[in-house]
Amino acid sequence: xxxxxxxxxxxxxxxxxxxxxxxxxxxxxxxxxxxxxxxxxxxxxxxxxxxxxxxxxxxxxxxxxxxxxxxxxxxxxxxxxxxxxxxxxxxxxxxxxxxxxxxxxxxxxxxxxxxxxxxxxxxxxxxxxxxxxxxxxxxxxxxxxxxxxxxxxxxxxxxxxxxxxxxxxxxxxxxxxxxxxxxxxxxxxxxxxxxxxxxxxxxxxxxxxxxxxxxxxxxxxxxxxxxxxxxxxxxxxxxxxxxxxxxxxxxxxxxxxxxxxxxxxxxxxxxxxxxxxxxxxxxxxxxxxxxxxxxxxxxxxxxxxxxxxxx
Ligand code: AVI
Numbered sequence: 001x002x003x004x005x006x007x008x009x010x011x012x013x014x015x016x017x018x019x020x021x022x023x024x025x026x027x028x029x030x031x032x033x034x035x036x037x038x039x040x041x042x043x044x045x046x047x048x049x050x051x052x053x054x055x056x057x058x059x060x061x062x063x064x065x066x067x068x069x070x071x072x073x074x075x076x077x078x079x080x081x082x083x084x085x086x087x088x089x090x091x092x093x094x095x096x097x098x099x100x101x102x103x104x105x106x107x108x109x110x111x112x113x114x115x116x117x118x119x120x121x122x123x124x125x126x127x128x129x130x131x132x133x134x135x136x137x138x139x140x141x142x143x144x145x146x147x148x149x150x151x152x153x154x155x156x157x158x159x160x161x162x163x164x165x166x167x168x169x170x171x172x173x174x175x176x177x178x179x180x181x182x183x184x185x186x187x188x189x190x191x192x193x194x195x196x197x198x199x200x201x202x203x204x205x206x207x208x209x210x211x212x213x214x215x216x217x218x219x220x221x222x223x224x225x226x227x228x229x230x231x232x233x234x235x236x237x238x239x240x241x242x243x244x245x246x247x248x249x250x251x252x253x254x255x256x257x258x259x260x261x262x263x264x265x266x267x268x269x270x271x272x273x274x275x276x277x278x279x280x281x282x283x284x285x286x287x288x289x290x291x292x293x294x295x296x297x298x299x300x301x302x303x304x305x306x307x308x309x310x311x
Contacts, residue, residue, distance in 0.1 A: 010220050010257060017254065017261045024212055026158055026272035031215050037208040046200035048193070049154060052304040053184050057087045060297040065091030067295055067308045068180055073144035075099040077131040077151040081111050084152050089119055096144035097123040099137065103130050132167060137174065148180030157186055157275040161285065169289035172311045181291060181309040188276045189303055191235045198233040198242050198274070206231035209244060209271055216256070223255035232268065242274040279305055
């Protein structure tokens, strides 16, 4: 990790722990270990999101390809291994380019190379960037008819509503005229199903959450008794979101960069929200920043939706 990134991690962690209530930004979940744990979460029986979205993509990719239209430049936010994208790339009509965007350079270049081998007819233009901030789109050699962003995984759910709206708005600006958005959104459902997904039986989500403390030990030399913390996740039905915390089992303190942060038994450190939407609720939010809903695909239980918007 570069010094600059390390400094930012330290600053964000310290200022988050000095707030009341305490919090840590969920973007720091994803170091190498955290990314591996997230991949394992996606394979647990309880975490239905990935499996359900993949099925929706497999079943309806042809229709989605038609909706995205001719000569699109498809920009994928948080492309990772571009697993769900292949179904889509198989059904695009004469695409101008595919632009995977990811913050992890190694991961991005590796999977962009694999995609380029598998799809020699499509121009692949990887961009290493944090998609939550503005970044310029690359020039493709074939002039696109229009741009469309593909934003799978219900990652939009990890943004608070104001930030989610601002991101949708900036996607609209980036796509420009006749822009498109194909976005995966986890839907509101039975509390039991939701709470199981974030408290999986194998304890992988708990490990993923606690990895944030391990990361603080590894990278920031923090002094923490990790065994005195536990994973805590529940569905806040009124606000339509899963809330995830690290809960201190005892009175204790964390030592970080010469500071002592005190916690009382039962105190919570907030680590993540995962918002769950209704189709109408999400469409209304997107409409407020200029997007018009064109089509929605879901699984038979209506657990997960893939929604197509135009601007
Ligand atoms: C990445 N994101 C959509 C996941 C989610 O479901 O909100 C992150 C996650 N956190 C715990 N489990 C999965």
